[in-house]
Amino acid sequence: MGTVLEAEGLLVGYAGAPVCGEVNASVAAGDVLGIVGVNGAGKSTVARTLAGRQASLSGDVKVHGLLIDPDAVPFRRQVSAVFDDDLFFPSLTVREHLLLVARGHSLDDPETRVEEELEFFGLVGRSHAIPDALSSGQRRRLLLAAGLIRPSSLLILDEPEQRLDPRMRVALSDRIAAHAKDGGAVVLVTHDPQLLLATASTCLVIDEEVREFDPEQGASIIAGS
Amino acid sequence: MLNRESLAQSSELAADVVRFTRRSARRYKRSRTSWGDRFVDAYSWGLGIGVSLTMAASFVLALRTEIAGRASTGSIIGEQWLLLPEPVLWTSVTFAVLLVISNLARKLGPMTVSGAESTWWLSLPVDRRPMVLPPFFRKVALTAGGSAIIYLPFSLVTAVDRTAVDHILASLTFAGAGTVAVLLSAMQQLGWWSRRTAKITTTAALLACAVLPALSWSLWPPALVAAAAVGLLALVARRAGRVRGEELVRGGAVAGHAGASLFMMDANEVLRALGSGRQRVDGGRAARFYARPTRGPLRALIRADAVAFLRLNPPLAPSILWLAACMAILLVEGGLPEFAQLAVIVIAGCAAASGMGTVARKTALVPELDALLPLHPALVRTSRTLMPCLAMALWMTALSGLLVLLGAADPLLMAVGALAGVGMGAGTLRAATRTPPDWTAPPVETPFGPVPRAQLGSLLRGLDVTILATIPLLVALYLGYVPWSVLLVQAVFSAGIFLVVVLSRPKRT
Numbered sequence: 035m036g037t038v039l040e041a042e043g044l045l046v047g048y049a050g051a052p053v054c055g056e057v058n059a060s061v062a063a064g065d066v067l068g069i070v071g072v073n074g075a076g077k078s079t080v081a082r083t084l085a086g087r088q089a090s091l092s093g094d095v096k097v098h099g100l101l102i103d104p105d106a107v108p109f110r111r112q113v114s115a116v117f118d119d120d121l122f123f124p125s126l127t128v129r130e131h132l133l134l135v136a137r138g139h140s141l142d143d144p145e146t147r148v149e150e151e152l153e154f155f156g157l158v159g160r161s162h163a164i165p166d167a168l169s170s171g172q173r174r175r176l177l178l179a180a181g182l183i184r185p186s187s188l189l190i191l192d193e194p195e196q197r198l199d200p201r202m203r204v205a206l207s208d209r210i211a212a213h214a215k216d217g218g219a220v221v222l223v224t225h226d227p228q229l230l231l232a233t234a235s236t237c238l239v240i241d242e243e244v245r246e247f248d249p250e251q252g253a254s255i256i257a258g259s
Numbered sequence: 260m261l262n263r264e265s266l267a268q269s270s271e272l273a274a275d276v277v278r279f280t281r282r283s284a285r286r287y288k289r290s291r292t293s294w295g296d297r298f299v300d301a302y303s304w305g306l307g308i309g310v311s312l313t314m315a316a317s318f319v320l321a322l323r324t325e326i327a328g329r330a331s332t333g334s335i336i337g338e339q340w341l342l343l344p345e346p347v348l349w350t351s352v353t354f355a356v357l358l359v360i361s362n363l364a365r366k367l368g369p370m371t372v373s374g375a376e377s378t379w380w381l382s383l384p385v386d387r388r389p390m391v392l393p394p395f396f397r398k399v400a401l402t403a404g405g406s407a408i409i410y411l412p413f414s415l416v417t418a419v420d421r422t423a424v425d426h427i428l429a430s431l432t433f434a435g436a437g438t439v440a441v442l443l444s445a446m447q448q449l450g451w452w453s454r455r456t457a458k459i460t461t462t463a464a465l466l467a468c469a470v471l472p473a474l475s476w477s478l479w480p481p482a483l484v485a486a487a488a489v490g491l492l493a494l495v496a497r498r499a500g501r502v503r504g505e506e507l508v509r510g511g512a513v514a515g516h517a518g519a520s521l522f523m524m525d526a527n528e529v530l531r532a533l534g535s536g537r538q539r540v541d542g543g544r545a546a547r548f549y550a551r552p553t554r555g556p557l558r559a560l561i562r563a564d565a566v567a568f569l570r571l572n573p574p575l576a577p578s579i580l581w582l583a584a585c586m587a588i589l590l591v592e593g594g595l596p597e598f599a600q601l602a603v604i605v606i607a608g609c610a611a612a613s614g615m616g617t618v619a620r621k622t623a624l625v626p627e628l629d630a631l632l633p634l635h636p637a638l639v640r641t642s643r644t645l646m647p648c649l650a651m652a653l654w655m656t657a658l659s660g661l662l663v664l665l666g667a668a669d670p671l672l673m674a675v676g677a678l679a680g681v682g683m684g685a686g687t688l689r690a691a692t693r694t695p696p697d698w699t700a701p702p703v704e705t706p707f708g709p710v711p712r713a714q715l716g717s718l719l720r721g722l723d724v725t726i727l728a729t730i731p732l733l734v735a736l737y738l739g740y741v742p743w744s745v746l747l748v749q750a751v752f753s754a755g756i757f758l759v760v761v762l763s764r765p766k767r768t
Contacts, residue, residue, distance in 0.1 A: 104504055104505075105501070105503050105504050107269065107384045107385070107386075108384070110381075110382055110383060110384040111384035114382075115382070119378050121374040121375045121377065121378040121379075122375055122378075122379075123280060123283075123284065123375045123376075123379065124375070125283065125284040125287035125288060126280065126283050126284065126287070127283070130279075130283045131379065133279070134276055134279060134280060134379055135379070135383070137272070137275060137276060137279065138272065138273075138276045138380075138383035138384075138385060139383065139384065140272060164287070180379075
């Protein structure tokens with residue numbers, strides 16, 4: 035399987051100050067890279083930098099061998115990223131938000147794809163609700179649905195388990211695993227040992243020094259043992 | 260890279276996404292707004308605009324009449340050792356306004372996306388031009404219209420001998436110049452030039468544009484700026500899809516924050532929004548001074564406030580420019596009426612004072628931090644007021660020193676100016692801690708009709724004492740000498756304002 039994402043000597047942080055150690059990692063198609071660490075360790079900053087949402091302090095990030103450019107059309111086509119951005123069009127319904135993404139990515143039969151995602155994320159009953167009328171967990175589901183409805187060769191998820199009920203977490207882990215099985219690469223930032231064990235093939239522990247472990251060790255580190 | 264065909268498809272797809280979003284939003288809004296509501300909105304807006312225009316027109320015409328007959332009026336200065344030709348002054352003012360338009364446009368984008376658009380649109384693999392251009396074109400059109408409306412009264416007041424057609428041509432020329440200012444900002448946003456080149460090019464272009472409205476006795480100046488604007492617009496429109504996403508989001512965030520604050524008429528929030536784009540806070544400035552050991556919480560707080568002031572306050576340029584503006588108004592050929600000269604001094608003082616309130620505005624957001632210190636709130640407020648008072652005392656001393664040099668009054672005026680500065684500096688803290696206007700509070704019935712007293716009180720808080728602090732100084736300038744009684748009254752005014760500011764606790768929302 036070819037390498038989808040490569041990070042070499044990557045330093046991330048704010049105002050010139052790194053928040054964690056140097057990140058060196060690569061994710062091949064079909065792999066799920068778990069990223070774990072304590073609060074404030076810099077996991078989300080690493081994820082945001084890998085997704086091109088934030089400039090790195092130093093080092094390179096490449097997707098399919100090319101340096102990332104979040105404004106380039108091919109990059110936007112390849113990379114799907116879901117962060118905890120609670121930003122929605124206030125007057126668009128759940129269904130309309132998903133339709134927008136489906137159409138913007140030129141999916142065949144967007145209506146059917148939207149119905150499938152609504153079904154999967156348990157949003158059928160709320161499909162005509164505007165974001166303000168949704169619960170926090172439902173808004174999270176909508177963001178995840180938007181990230182997963184579109185094709186991508188690299189999926190970056192920042193703590194996707196947050197605000198989800200246990201049943202949805204299990205469904206999500208199956209979905210992530212299926213995405214990897216279909217040849218997609220996944221970067222998964224998580225605090226959930228079960229989700230990590232069910233999906234990840236390798237695991238980075240973010241701290242002052244960034245180290246690679248197998249998912250079992252990563253899950254133990256999350257659990258604090 | 261995308262080839263031409265796929266770019267066209269991508270552009271069409273983006274336009275489809277934008278249309279879809281807008282159509283859905285419109286349908287939703289229509290379903291929630293009745294015709295009655297729309298009529299009331301249109302009526303209120305129409306009435307408000309009509310009343311404002313009538314008041315503005317009557318003020319402008321009165322000012323025009325006053326200026327036309329100014330040969331009979333005096334000046335607050337005794338000697339005019341430098342004569343500034345009138346066209347030079349008005350061209351400088353035009354240039355300054357164009358610079359403000361350009362800077363504002365750069366702070367607010369000018370090409371932007373809103374928060375939701377950044378999440379849902381920018382991640383799509385499509386050409387971004389259809390997403391970015393329609394609101395940008397609206398901004399350009401608004402700037403052109405607004406510039407024409409703003410320049411017309413300016414032209415009426417400053418060039419009383421022009422015909423009506425000349426005034427219209429001058430306004431159209433300025434509208435074009437305003438458009439050019441926004442388009443030059445858009446080119447900076449596109450990263451067309453390096454920072455330095457952008458500054459030089461923009462300044463040179465705007466300087467050329469500033470000269471043109473004064474030459475509007477023929478059609479060529481408006482035609483020239485219109486041609487420049489159209490050319491720049493074509494260049495920007497072609498490349499609008501290449502603005503970095505980060506830039507679009509930044510501009511959108513600042514514009515959204517500033518727009519919402521302006522709608523609520525919350526001046527502090529407007530200033531916070533416009534100041535949020537500042538790239539650098541000099542974290543190293545005065546580090547040694549701060550690191551020196553100190554005793555007691557009050558001294559530690561004063562030191563922290565002084566360091567924060569030195570690190571956060573805007574550069575010296577605006578204060579110096581306001582000083583220069585006062586001088587220019589006084590030295591202009593023919594001279595302005597005394598009341599206009601005094602008004603410019605008050606406006607310049609209020610603007611300079613407002614610039615000194617950055618620290619107070621920032622700390623006002625988190626009053627809980629001040630409550631953590633083992634100090635009486637009045638002492639905390641005293642500490643926060645010291646630096647603005649010192650800075651304004653220096654500024655007012657410089658201004659009154661220049662006025663003394665121009666023979667406006669005797670050297671005692673400098674002492675009056677310094678004291679006035681203390682009161683004006685205290686006003687910045689009062690302004691920084693004012694609560695946003697409560698638009699739900701009912702107006703108070705008065706013999707002149709209902710007055711929104713609560714809202715006016717909130718809007719004028721801070722500005723009230725800043726103006727009050729300048730009154731004895733203005734009296735001295737009007738008299739042309741400084742009686743000891745004026746010095747005494749100024750001292751009492753400034754001390755009183757300082758005490759009122761530090762002893763009154765701000766209301767919390």
